[in-house]
Amino acid sequence: xxxxxxxxxxxxxxxxxxxxxxxxxxxxxxxxxxxxxxxxxxxxxxxxxxxxxxxxxxxxxxxxxxxxxxxxxxxxxxxxxxxxxxxxxxxxxxxxxxxxxxxxxxxxxxxxxxxxxxxxxxxxxxxxxxxxxxxxxxxxxxxxxxxxxxxxxxxxxxxxxxxxxxxxxxxxxxxxxxxxxxxxxxxxxxxxxxxxxxxxxxxxxxxxxxxxxxxxxxxxxxxxxxxxxxxxxxxxxxxxxxxxxxxxxxxxxxxxxxxxxxxx
Amino acid sequence: xxxxxxxxxxxxxxxxxxxxxxxxxxxxxxxxxxxxxxxxxxxxxxxxxxxxxxxxxxxxxxxxxxxxxxxxxxxxxxxxxxxxxxxxxxxxxxxxxxxxxxxxxxxxxxxxxxxxxxxxxxxxxxxxxxxxxxxxxxxxxxxxxxxxxxxxxxxxxxxxxxxxxxxxxxxxxxxxxxxxxxxxxxxxxxxxxxxxxxxxxxxxxxxxxxxxxxxxxxxxxxxxxxxxxxxxxxxxxxxxxxxxxxxxxxxxxxxxxxxxxxxxxxxxxxxxxxxxxxxxxxxx
Amino acid sequence: xxxxxxxxxxxxxxxxxxxxxxxxxxxxxxxxxxxxxxxxxxxxxxxxxxxxxxxxxxxxxxxxxxxxxxxxxxxxxxxxxxxxxxxxxxxxxxxxxxxxxxxxxxxxxxxxxxxxxxxxxxxxxxxxxxxxxxxxxxxxxxxxxxxxxxxxxxxxxxxxxxxxxxxxxxxxxxxxxxxxxxxxxxxxxxxxxxxxxxxxxxxxxxxxxxxxxxxxxxxxxxxxxxxxxxxxxxxxxxxxxxxxxxxxxxxxxxxxxxxxxxxxxxxxxxxxxxxxxxxxxxxxxxxxxxxxxxxxxxxxxxxxxxxxxxxxxxxxxxxxxxxxxxxxxxxxxxxxxxxxxxxxxxxx
Numbered sequence: 040x041x042x043x044x045x046x047x048x049x050x051x052x053x054x055x056x057x058x059x060x061x062x063x064x065x066x067x068x069x070x071x072x073x074x075x076x077x078x079x080x081x082x083x084x085x086x087x088x089x090x091x092x093x094x095x096x097x098x099x100x101x102x103x104x105x106x107x108x109x110x111x112x113x114x115x116x117x118x119x120x121x122x123x124x125x126x127x128x129x130x131x132x133x134x135x136x137x138x139x140x141x142x143x144x145x146x147x148x149x150x151x152x153x154x155x156x157x158x159x160x161x162x163x164x165x166x167x168x169x170x171x172x173x174x175x176x177x178x179x180x181x182x183x184x185x186x187x188x189x190x191x192x193x194x195x196x197x198x199x200x201x202x203x204x205x206x207x208x209x210x211x212x213x214x215x216x217x218x219x220x221x222x223x224x225x226x227x228x229x230x231x232x233x234x235x236x237x238x239x240x241x242x243x244x245x246x247x248x249x250x251x252x253x254x255x256x257x258x259x260x261x262x263x264x265x266x267x268x269x270x271x272x273x274x275x276x277x278x279x280x281x282x283x284x285x286x287x288x289x290x291x292x293x294x295x296x297x298x299x300x301x302x303x
Numbered sequence: 304x305x306x307x308x309x310x311x312x313x314x315x316x317x318x319x320x321x322x323x324x325x326x327x328x329x330x331x332x333x334x335x336x337x338x339x340x341x342x343x344x345x346x347x348x349x350x351x352x353x354x355x356x357x358x359x360x361x362x363x364x365x366x367x368x369x370x371x372x373x374x375x376x377x378x379x380x381x382x383x384x385x386x387x388x389x390x391x392x393x394x395x396x397x398x399x400x401x402x403x404x405x406x407x408x409x410x411x412x413x414x415x416x417x418x419x420x421x422x423x424x425x426x427x428x429x430x431x432x433x434x435x436x437x438x439x440x441x442x443x444x445x446x447x448x449x450x451x452x453x454x455x456x457x458x459x460x461x462x463x464x465x466x467x468x469x470x471x472x473x474x475x476x477x478x479x480x481x482x483x484x485x486x487x488x489x490x491x492x493x494x495x496x497x498x499x500x501x502x503x504x505x506x507x508x509x510x511x512x513x514x515x516x517x518x519x520x521x522x523x524x525x526x527x528x529x530x531x532x533x534x535x536x537x538x539x540x541x542x543x544x545x546x547x548x549x550x551x552x553x554x555x556x557x558x559x560x561x562x563x564x565x566x567x568x569x570x571x572x573x574x575x576x577x578x579x580x581x582x583x584x585x586x587x
Numbered sequence: 588x589x590x591x592x593x594x595x596x597x598x599x600x601x602x603x604x605x606x607x608x609x610x611x612x613x614x615x616x617x618x619x620x621x622x623x624x625x626x627x628x629x630x631x632x633x634x635x636x637x638x639x640x641x642x643x644x645x646x647x648x649x650x651x652x653x654x655x656x657x658x659x660x661x662x663x664x665x666x667x668x669x670x671x672x673x674x675x676x677x678x679x680x681x682x683x684x685x686x687x688x689x690x691x692x693x694x695x696x697x698x699x700x701x702x703x704x705x706x707x708x709x710x711x712x713x714x715x716x717x718x719x720x721x722x723x724x725x726x727x728x729x730x731x732x733x734x735x736x737x738x739x740x741x742x743x744x745x746x747x748x749x750x751x752x753x754x755x756x757x758x759x760x761x762x763x764x765x766x767x768x769x770x771x772x773x774x775x776x777x778x779x780x781x782x783x784x785x786x787x788x789x790x791x792x793x794x795x796x797x798x799x800x801x802x803x804x805x806x807x808x809x810x811x812x813x814x815x816x817x818x819x820x821x822x823x824x825x826x827x828x829x830x831x832x833x834x835x836x837x838x839x840x841x842x843x844x845x846x847x848x849x850x851x852x853x854x855x856x857x858x859x860x861x862x863x864x865x866x867x868x869x870x871x872x873x874x875x876x877x878x879x880x881x882x883x884x885x886x887x888x889x890x891x892x893x894x895x896x897x898x899x900x901x902x903x904x905x906x907x908x909x910x911x912x913x914x915x916x917x918x919x920x921x922x923x924x925x926x927x928x929x930x931x932x933x934x935x
Contacts, residue, residue: 052391052394052395052398053398055391056391056395056398056401056402059384059387059388059391059402059405060401060402060405062384062460062463063402063405063406063408063409063460063464064405065424066417066420066421066424066457066460067412067420068424068430069420069423069424069429069430070416070419070420070423072430073423081428081432081433081439082432082433082436082437082439083433084430084433084434084436122317123317123318123321124318126314126315126316126317126318127314127315127317127318127319129314130310130311130312130314130315131315134308134310134311134314135308135311136311136315137308137311137312142315142319145319145322145323145326146318146319146322147571148322148326148568148571149322149326150514150517150518150571151514151517151521151567151568151570151571152326152330152521152564152567152568153520153521153522153538153560153563153564153567154521155521155523155538155541155542155560155563156329156330156333156521156541156560156561156563156564157325157326157329157330158329159329159333159541159545159556159557159560160328160329160330160331160332160333160336160557160560161325161328161329161332163332163336163341163553164328164332178321178325179325181321182321182322182325182326185318185321185322189318239410239411242411242413243411243413243414243415244413245413245414245415245523245524246522246523246524246538246542249523249542250542250545259413260413260415260416260524263413263415263416263419264415264524264527264528267418267419267422267528268528273423276419276423277419277423280416280419280420283413283416284411284412284413284416287411288408288411290411291407291408291410291411295407
């Protein structure tokens with residue numbers, strides 16, 4: 040049904056919506072233009088020569104292996120942080136938790152504690168204990184992702200009707216069947232959202248990879264950082280940047296579609 | 304119910320244990336190392352030398368000033384734009400869907416990519432300078448300039464989307480019905496914004512603002528890419544000291560890390576206190 | 588400042604389906620009309636249209652002679668209390684009630700003092716400082732009523748306000764609404780699907796069927812002189828005898844039954860409330876119909892007795908312990924004063 044919106048109030052809304060849409064979209068415009076530019080001399084407003092130089096250079100710079108490493112890192116972080124967040128979210132939403140405030144504060148803390156501080160503190164120790172860099176990286180990032188997965192799953196469990204599972208039990212479903220046929224399908228949208236956010240933590244990270252990998256572990260953000268800190272790379276920077284934006288954007292659309300199907 | 308209780312503990316373990324271990328160990332090591340108890344080289348000897356040396360130089364004070372200033376400016380901008388977006392999105396159907404989608408699409412952009420994009424936009428040969436056809440050299444130094452404009456712009460851009468999504472989620476729970484109720488009780492659009500929508504959005508906005516401030520304070524990449532080399536924000540300063548060939552500088556780097564962490568945690572505690580006040584207060 | 592509410596030719600469709608197909612309704616100043624209808628027939632839509640929360644496709648609404656068309660909800664003076672109380676969670680109980688006074692520009696102190704009076708009116712003066720979240724369902728709905736009254740509305744719109752409450756609390760709220768009506772006599776349009784509630788609270792009842800007001804009348808008249816077979820059935824009427832009207836009498840399988848008042852000649856269905864039908868022994872000369880008892884359904888202290896007659900299954904209510912056994916042959920008396928004929932609906 041239509042909202043309380045007499046004609047007078049509608050006027051002036053469209054320009055404001057357009058302004059805010061521009062605010063969110065404009066920063067991505069130079070990326071799109073540069074990624075399709077062979078040459079773009081100043082002060083031309085549009086590229087002087089269109090082409091795919093940026094993308095070819097990106098391939099030469101190892102964008103593909105970097106993409107693979109980023110995907111692996113994101114997946115590893117999501118694989119650790121999603122189940123941990125789901126279980127903790129369930130406990131916080133449905134159970135009596137001893138020292139609840141302390142637990143909540145601890146699970147929120149990684150949002151506030153700067154990642155560079157965590158990783159600098161850990162590196163010294165990890166070197167002494169000879170912990171492999173990759174494992175350390177994934178664990179640190181998974182801990183950074185836990186607040187998000189806990190938050191999403193806690194909200195999902197708070198709105199989850201346990202009666203639905205009890206109903207399934209009375210209809211003859213065992214615990215396993217209830218988990219697979221009732222519980223997981225009902226929570227699938229929330230799990231997808233939580234996994235997506237955790238994936239993004241691994242996918243977007245720069246400073247933790249920088250410190251742990253010492254610059255030798257090249258993910259997409261590392262490549263973007265290395266290329267854009269030098270000058271004259273604008274086309275390749277744009278190409279690698281888009282490579283770092285498009286996959287999660289596609290994943291976001293897929294998650295949204297899944298959530299919509301779940302809501303239906 | 305001891306059985307239920309142990310079940311809750313078991314469920315919490317996979318999240319709580321690594322978090323406590325990673326944060327606890329990292330911060331303990333940082334504190335110990337910055338106070339000379341676990342030196343990189345030489346014998347352990349408790350001292351506050353690293354902190355004293357930092358306090359003596361200008362680097363820490365300058366870093367504090369820049370970091371707090373950038374965080375405050377970014378948070379203020381992000382709150383203004385994000386809150387504006389959320390409050391506007393709730394009044395129009397199509398516009399609301401578009402704004403929601405735009406904000407959601409901003410979330411998966413890595414901050415460093417955002418920084419690269421803002422660089423291509425705001426540099427003296429960037430798209431803005433081209434569009435305004437400014438002569439080379441006459442464009443204000445937004446990137447790597449004294450005002451940290453590009454850095455603040457990038458954080459404000461990404462975090463305004465975050466604020467908008469958090470506030471919209473908070474308003475989704477029944478704000479529309481309350482808005483209608485307020486209208487039938489005689490409240491006009493402005494009164495409804497001031498007396499219903501804003502108070503309902505306030506807790507979410509305060510929470511999102513606190514998280515944004517803490518994040519910007521401790522974030523390295525954007526300030527490193529778009530900022531100037533001196534004075535350095537705290538994370539950039541810490542990384543430079545950490546990678547210095549002089550291993551003794553590591554103690555100072557960890558001292559900076561400890562200072563930043565304390566500030567960020569203080570920000571979170573302050574946010575929690577503010578939240579408690581926002582939810583308790585009862586304006587007429 | 589209660590005012591007469593007039594609704595004229597109100598139409599509203601959603602996605603091609605016409606929900607309201609020309610609603611005409613008048614609520615006299617200070618009166619209470621119940622809008623009664625089955626679920627999903629657009630009763631709430633009528634209230635939303637009157638309140639200005641939705642825009643009609645056609646038709647208009649006036650309050651005290653003032654045309655409300657195109658006015659924003661906040662300028663109509665039509666406070667609405669819904670099924671859920673919708674109290675502002677960020678305001679105390681007192682400030683919730685003071686809300687309409689505050690937005691009307693009253694100073695905070697004055698608004699709170701006046702709100703306290705309204706809160707006393709619903710008997711919740713002691714809870715002024717509480718948060719809405721700490722109230723019970725009945726208390727919340729009382730606060731919502733007090734808040735709506737504090738807006739001093741020209742018309743008070745009630746959308747099934749008590750249907751989510753326990754039966755005991757509901758009866759209490761009915762008494763409260765009656766008290767409020769005698770204290771401040773607002774004009775009330777009440778939407779409900781509960782016939783008892785409509786009968787208990789309203790002066791007159793408008794029955795909404797198929798997007799139109801099928802009948803607007805006093806409760807008694809709705810039951811004994813329904814405008815159509817649909818109204819009779821909607822109000823729970825079970826006795827209907829198809830036939831035709833000839834010379835002031837109804838002729839059917841039951842024979843010729845004299846009518847108390849004139850009816851147009853031609854096909855017509857004789858209806859009598861089952862509560863008025865008398866049960867007699869099979870041979871009783873007063874019996875208008877005779878048949879075998881098919882089913883006896885207890886209805887609290889009384890029982891509903893279904894009897895298969897030459898004109899189909901008819902029903903009568905029997906007092907405690909007076910229901911005949913299933914299979915017994917009994918006579919039915921359709922009292923002359925209770926007979927009423929409605930038009931035979933088109934086949935289908």
